[in-house]
Structure formats: structure tokens, C-alpha cells
Amino acid sequence: MARPAPPAGQGSRSAGWIGGLTSTDHKRIGLNLAVCSLVFFLIAGVLALVMRAQLSQPDNHIVSDQAYTELFTMHGSTMIYLFVTPMAIALAMYLVPLQIGALSIAGGRAALAGFWTWLLGGLVMQSGWLTAAGPGRDGWFSYVPLSETPYTPGTGQNLWVLGVILAVAGMFIMAGCVLATIARHRAPGMALLRMPPFTWTALVTVLMVVGSFPVLIVAMILLYLDRTTAAHIYSGFNGIIDYQDLFWFFGHPVVYVMFFPYLGCAAEAIATSAHKRWFGYKAFVASMMAFSGLSMSVWAHHMFITGGSFNEFFAFTSTLLIVPAGIEYFDMFGTLIGGALVLRSSMLFGLTFFVQFLIGGVSGIFTASPVLDYAANDTYFVIAHFHYTLFAGSIFGFFAGVYHWFPKISGVLLRERLGKLQWALMVVGTNMTFFPMFIVGGEGMPRRISRYPQHPGWGTLNLIESIGSAIIAAGVLVFIYNLWVSLRTPEPAGSDPWQGHSLEWWTTSPPPALNFEAPLPPITSYAPLQDLREQAEDEAREQEPATA
Amino acid sequence: MRGGAIPLVVWGGVLAVLLALNWLWTGDMIQVASFAFAVLTVVGWVLALVSRRPRQALRRGPPAGAGEPQAVPAASYGSVLLAVGAASAVFGFAFGHFPIYFGAGVMVVAAGLIGRELRAERQARARWRDGGRR
Numbered sequence: 001m002a003r004p005a006p007p008a009g010q011g012s013r014s015a016g017w018i019g020g021l022t023s024t025d026h027k028r029i030g031l032n033l034a035v036c037s038l039v040f041f042l043i044a045g046v047l048a049l050v051m052r053a054q055l056s057q058p059d060n061h062i063v064s065d066q067a068y069t070e071l072f073t074m075h076g077s078t079m080i081y082l083f084v085t086p087m088a089i090a091l092a093m094y095l096v097p098l099q100i101g102a103l104s105i106a107g108g109r110a111a112l113a114g115f116w117t118w119l120l121g122g123l124v125m126q127s128g129w130l131t132a133a134g135p136g137r138d139g140w141f142s143y144v145p146l147s148e149t150p151y152t153p154g155t156g157q158n159l160w161v162l163g164v165i166l167a168v169a170g171m172f173i174m175a176g177c178v179l180a181t182i183a184r185h186r187a188p189g190m191a192l193l194r195m196p197p198f199t200w201t202a203l204v205t206v207l208m209v210v211g212s213f214p215v216l217i218v219a220m221i222l223l224y225l226d227r228t229t230a231a232h233i234y235s236g237f238n239g240i241i242d243y244q245d246l247f248w249f250f251g252h253p254v255v256y257v258m259f260f261p262y263l264g265c266a267a268e269a270i271a272t273s274a275h276k277r278w279f280g281y282k283a284f285v286a287s288m289m290a291f292s293g294l295s296m297s298v299w300a301h302h303m304f305i306t307g308g309s310f311n312e313f314f315a316f317t318s319t320l321l322i323v324p325a326g327i328e329y330f331d332m333f334g335t336l337i338g339g340a341l342v343l344r345s346s347m348l349f350g351l352t353f354f355v356q357f358l359i360g361g362v363s364g365i366f367t368a369s370p371v372l373d374y375a376a377n378d379t380y381f382v383i384a385h386f387h388y389t390l391f392a393g394s395i396f397g398f399f400a401g402v403y404h405w406f407p408k409i410s411g412v413l414l415r416e417r418l419g420k421l422q423w424a425l426m427v428v429g430t431n432m433t434f435f436p437m438f439i440v441g442g443e444g445m446p447r448r449i450s451r452y453p454q455h456p457g458w459g460t461l462n463l464i465e466s467i468g469s470a471i472i473a474a475g476v477l478v479f480i481y482n483l484w485v486s487l488r489t490p491e492p493a494g495s496d497p498w499q500g501h502s503l504e505w506w507t508t509s510p511p512p513a514l515n516f517e518a519p520l521p522p523i524t525s526y527a528p529l530q531d532l533r534e535q536a537e538d539e540a541r542e543q544e545p546a547t548a
Numbered sequence: 549m550r551g552g553a554i555p556l557v558v559w560g561g562v563l564a565v566l567l568a569l570n571w572l573w574t575g576d577m578i579q580v581a582s583f584a585f586a587v588l589t590v591v592g593w594v595l596a597l598v599s600r601r602p603r604q605a606l607r608r609g610p611p612a613g614a615g616e617p618q619a620v621p622a623a624s625y626g627s628v629l630l631a632v633g634a635a636s637a638v639f640g641f642a643f644g645h646f647p648i649y650f651g652a653g654v655m656v657v658a659a660g661l662i663g664r665e666l667r668a669e670r671q672a673r674a675r676w677r678d679g680g681r682r
Contacts, residue, residue, distance in 0.1 A: 019623060021628070022623040022624060022625055022627075022628050023622065023623050024620075024621045024622065024623055024624050024627070025622070103618065103620060104618075104620045108620065108621050108624070109621060109624045109626070109627040109662065109665070110627070112624055112627040112628065112631075113627040113628070113630050113631045114631075115631075116627070116628050116631030116632065116635075117631040117634060117635060120631060120632065120635035121635065124635065124638070124639055155642055155643075158641075158642045159639075159642055162638050162639065162641060162642055165638065166634075166635055166638055170631070179593070182552070182555075183552030183553065183556070183593075183597055183605075184552050184597070184600075186550075186552075186610075186611050187611065188610065188611055188612060189610045189611070190610060190611060191550075191551065191608075191609055191610040191611075192551050192554060192555060194610070203555060204559070207555070207556070207559050207590070210589055210590070210593065211563070211586035211589050211590060212586060214585070214589070215582050215585060215586075224641070228641075241578075242578045245576070245578045245579055245582065246578070246582060249579075249582040249583075249586075289555070289558055289559055289562060290562065292559065293559060293562030293563055293566060294562075294566070296563060296566065296583075296586060297563075297566040297567075297569075297570060297583070300579070309574075309576075310573060310574035310576065312573070313569070313570060313573040313574050317566070513622075514620065523610070
């Protein structure tokens with residue numbers, strides 16, 4: 001372990017739910033963050049279902065135009081600021097100290113304050129529903145001048161801006177704690193090139209958070225000043241472009257913040273279920289550094305059509321992303337080839353993450369070309385691309401992580417049959433929902449319209465999308481039922497049910513307060529437990545001839 | 549700690565190269581400024597790490613064994629109240645002065661509680677060292 005066991009009794013120790021909500025233990029903070037994020041996920045899912053109900057038929061009138069703008073704004077905002085991004089940080093918060101053999105997170109108090117700041121930010125954002133003018137309604141990027149007071153008056157939009165500031169500040173603080181933990185709290189022997197793949201994905205994630213999130217906070221403070229005073233900061237064409245530059249300097253990196261940790265989840269689930277180390281580790285690490293660096297320099301591909309960005313530069317950097325992305329796929333195939341594959345739920349979700357993300361990634365290469373983006377921009381093609389990366393990709397990676405690490409976190413196994421049923425429902429639902437969007441988008445159906453006219457094929461395809469979203473919802477319900485059944489009638493998991501590779505499987509399930517009770521094994525690679533197994537096998541093989 | 553600053557140096561280097569490319573290619577000052585901010589943030593982290601342990605932070609290889617005892621807090625009411633106070637103050641920008649004053653008051657209380665917690669930690673470390681000598 002990194003340090004000798006600390007003296008007990010620092011801070012105040014409370015039991016029960018108050019103790020849980022004031023705990024500075026990284027596992028408790030990570031769990032609290034994950035549970036609250038999941039609640040926000042359910043809220044965002046309900047909003048999506050109402051939207052899909054509205055769009056299931058041409059010229060439908062279930063909700064008004066303004067209600068529809070509120071629905072898509074709050075769906076996108078909730079998913080990005082309150083579910084996918086914080087869930088990525090929650091996974092890092094819970095798992096990174098365990099994987100690097102640390103006793104605790106660096107700056108436990110700061111991490112706790114960060115969690116509460118994020119949660120209260122989320123509640124401030126959602127409190128807009130209680131105002132007379134309704135919640136924010138300018139999309140999750142809240143472009144100016146639309147989000148200026150003359151075009152979007154009312155307190156709800158102000159609360160949206162303030163909520164974003166708090167939520168993003170909270171995530172920034174928590175990410176800083178994870179970064180400091182990796183830098184300063186690794187166990188003896190845990191060199192940087194011995195950190196597990198998930199920890200590397202978490203590291204590049206938090207690097208991107210600390211590099212890009214403060215820019216959004218500044219952009220939102222300026223927007224708030226613009227809305228409430230006569231500051232005129234974002235006035236004129238340059239002001240509009242400046243806002244977009246500032247927003248997307250956060251907005252594109254956050255897409256990768258919502259991707260890398262789930263890539264790490266899928267990688268760990270696949271490697272463990274293949275009973276083989278993650279292939280091409282050093283190339284993977286190098287590609288992570290290049291991938292995350294490049295993804296900080298592609299943001300203005302969201303602004304190709306504005307006439308205010310240098311399209312050649314951003315098309316170049318966006319297209320370069322293919323190279324590190326290709327390495328991840330190469331590593332995935334290398335891990336599968338020759339492995340002893342067990343198709344458990346985590347493996348299925350992990351493999352599907354790679355397959356479906358490929359569709360999102362390839363369609364992203366289309367939109368990285370300014371010429372093609374001019375046609376695709378603001379159509380359903382972009383919605384399809386975006387959801388194939390973040391839902392069909394990241395959410396499947398998330399569930400790979402859930403099925404992989406739930407036994408570690410809770411001490412009990414999730415039901416495999418229900419897991420596979422959930423996977424099947426979600427694969428069918430996801431592709432039914434999002435693939436037809438490529439077709440209607442290609443035919444020019446604009447995004448963010450509450451109703452569309454009769455058009456050959458659009459009604460049928462939109463109906464298929466709406467049915468698909470209901471199937472996704474059924475998959476999520478199966479997951480909730482699986483959680484309930486598994487916790488109610490527990491099947492004990494033991495400390496290492498999958499023959500895991502990294503240090504979290506060395507400790508008990510769930511881990512104790514300071515993570516490890518037994519001394520850590522020797523750390524000589526990024527898969528120390530696999531090293532032990534192979535060493536034991538070698539010794540057994542050597543002894544066989546002697547005994548024979 | 550050993551080598552903890554290395555990935556930041558590498559990543560900051562990648563960002564600096566991309567910043568230079570962006571500057572040369574676009575010359576757009578808001579873009580360059582945003583990018584430079586990110587590079588400076590990473591440089592700030594590197595400096596913070598290096599200033600704590602100058603030799604260790606940039607030296608390759610696995611971390612060494614135990615150093616100073618580490619005091620790990622179990623819970624912190626002060627941290628929760630700090631966040632509640634800050635959120636209340638921010639909420640007050642949309643809903644009037646009372647939440648701002650209330651939030652400021654809560655933050656003062658929170659700072660006091662955190663101060664007490666830190667003092668308890670220092671005392672615990674001191675007790676541990678005394679116990680070690682005995």
C-alpha cells in the first residue's frame with residue numbers, strides 16, 4: 001500500500017444515510033454520484049420517450065412547440081451534464097484508487113464538496129421546471145443570440161445557466177482529485193506503465209476535464225452577465241462566434257470525456273472475459289495520449305457552417321482521430337484472438353460498444369468533412385451520429401462496466417439471464433431508434449422540430465424510431481429489475497468472480513474502508529493478478545514432471 | 549508520487565504542439581487563448597506536483613514505499629456545507645439577495661468546520677508519530 005495505515009478518528013464518523021452523504025471515502029462518493037446520475041438518466045429517458053411519442057406520427061400534437069424545445073433541451077442537458085459525464089467521473093472516482101493500490105482519493109473533502117456542488121447544480125437546472133416560463137429551452141449548447149434575454153426571457157433559462165456552472169464546477173473539482181490520486185497515491189511498484197487500461201482512460205479523461213471545463217464556466221458566467229445586465233459581451237457576429245468557440249472548446253472534449261472511461265470499461269470487461277491481457281498495452285497508452293490531445297483541438301468542426309471558423313485546420317485534426325481510434329480496435333481484436341472467450345453480459349455489452357461505436361465513428365468521419373457537413377448539419381443525420389457514439393457506444397460501455405464491476409461494488413452477482421435479455425432489448429431498440437435517423441437525416445429532415453409534414457417514408461421511419469425507444473426503455477426496466485432481484489436475493493460474488501487482472505479484485509467485495517486489508521501482491525505489470533495466476537501455472541507445470 | 553508529473557508533461561507537450569499549429573494555421577485569438585489556457589492549466593499542475601517533490605515528480609519508475617503517515621478523513625460536514633453555501637449563493641443570483649447572504653453565512657460556518665477537521669487531522673498525525681516513538 002502507498003502509506004502505512006493511518007490513525008483512525010480524523011473528521012467525524014457518522015453512520016446511516018447522513019454518514020453516507022457526508023463520507024469522504026472515494027467509494028461512497030463514487031456510488032452517490034453514480035446513483036444520482038442514474039436518477040437523472042431515468043428523468044432524461046422519460047423526456048426522450050415523450051419526444052419520441054410526439055414524433056411518432058406526422059403533424060402530431062401531443063406537446064406544444066415550446067414544450068418540445070424544453071424537452072429536447074432538458075433531455076440533452078440532463079444526459080450530458082448530469083448523467084454520462086458525471087457517471088464517467090463516478091467510475092473513475094470509485095475504481096481508480098482501487099486499481100492503483102491507493103488507500104483513498106487525494107483531497108477527499110474536495111471530492112465530497114465537488115459531488116454536492118454537482119448535485120445541487122443539477123437540482124438548480126431542473127428547478128426551472130417549477131418556474132412560470134419553464135426550464136431552459138435553447139438546447140444543451142444554448143447558442144447566442146437565441147439564449148439572450150430578448151429571445152429567451154424568464155428565470156428558467158437563468159437557472160439552466162447557473163445549474164450548468166455549478167454542475168461543471170463540481171465535476172471539475174472531482175476530476176482534479178482523481179488526477180492528483182494518480183499522480184501522487186500509486187502503490188509501491190505501480191509505475192505509470194503498469195496502470196490498468198481503465199485507469200489510463202480515466203487519466204486522459206480527467207486531463208481533458210481540467211483543461212477544458214473551466215472554459216465553459218467562463219462562457220456561462222459571461223452568458224449570465226449578458227442575460228442579466230447590459231454587458232453585450234456576445235454581441236454581433238464576432239460575439240456569436242466567440243461564444244461558440246468557448247462553448248465547443250468544452251463541448252467537444254466533453255464528448256470524449258463521455259467516451260474514454262467507457263472504452264476502459266469495455267476493454268477491461270473484454271480482456272477479463274477473454275482470460276487474456278489487453279493486447280498492445282503500450283500502443284494503447286500512446287493512442288490514449290494522442291487521442292485525448294487531438295480531441296482537444298477539433299472543437300470548431302461543430303462550427304463549419306458558421307463562416308467563422310478555419311475549416312481546413314479542424315477538418316484535418318478531426319480526420320486524424322481515425323488513427324488512435326483504429327489502434328483501439330486493433331487492440332480489441334488482438335485481445336479476442338486466441339483468448340478463451342466467455343460470452344457473459346459484460347463481454348456482450350463490451351463487444352457491442354465497439355461495433356456500434358464504429359457506426360458512430362464512421363459517420364463522424366463524414367461530418368468531419370466540411371463539404372459533407374454543410375449538407376448534414378442540423379439534420380437528423382447528426383442526431384444519429386451523436387447517439388451512435390454516446391448512446392450506442394458509451395452507454396453500452398457503461399453497462400459492460402456495470403456487469404463487470406457490480407460484484408466488486410456490492411458483493412453480489414447480477415443475474416446473467418436478465419443481463420443478456422437487457423442486452424438483446426437494448427441492441428434491438430438502439431438500432432431501431434437511431435439507424436433510421438441516418439435515412440431521414442440524409443433526406444433532409446431537420447433536427448429540433450416538434451412536428452413534420454407528411455413526407456414519403458418519414459412517418460414510417462419515425463414510428464420505427466419511436467417503437468425502438470420504447471424497447472430501449474424496456475431494456476432499462478429489465479436492468480432495474482435485475483438490480484432489485486440481485487440485491488433482494490443475493491448470490492455472493494466472492495472477491496474475484498471473473499479472475500480479474502487488476503488490483504481491485506485482490507480486495508474483498510465490497511472493499512473495506514481503506515480499500516485493502518491484505519498486503520498487495522507484487523506489481524510487475526498492468527495485470528498483477530494475471531501475473532500471479534501465470535506464475536502459479538508455471539510452477540505447477542514445472543512440478544508435474546518431478547512428481548511424474 | 550514517482551513520475552506523477554510525466555503524463556502531464558507529455559500531454560501538455562501534445563497540447564502545446566497543437567496550440568502552435570492552431571496559432572499558425574488560424575491566428576484566431578479566441579481559439580488560441582482557449583487553447584493556451586488549457587496548456588497553462590496543465591503546466592500549472594506540473595509545477596504544483598514538481599514543487600511538492602521536485603525529484604520524484606519527474607523521475608521514471610515505480611513509486612517507493614511508505615513515506616509520511618497519511619491522515620484519511622472519514623467524513624466532512626464542512627465540505628458538504630461549503631457546497632451547499634456556494635450553491636445557495638449562486639441560486640441567489642436568480643432568486644434575490646436572501647439566498648446569497650444565507651449561502652455566504654453557510655460558507656463561513658463550513659470554513660470553520662473544515663478548519664476544525666484539519667486541526668483534528670494534524671493532532672491525529674502527531675499522536676501517531678508519538679505512538680511510533682514509544
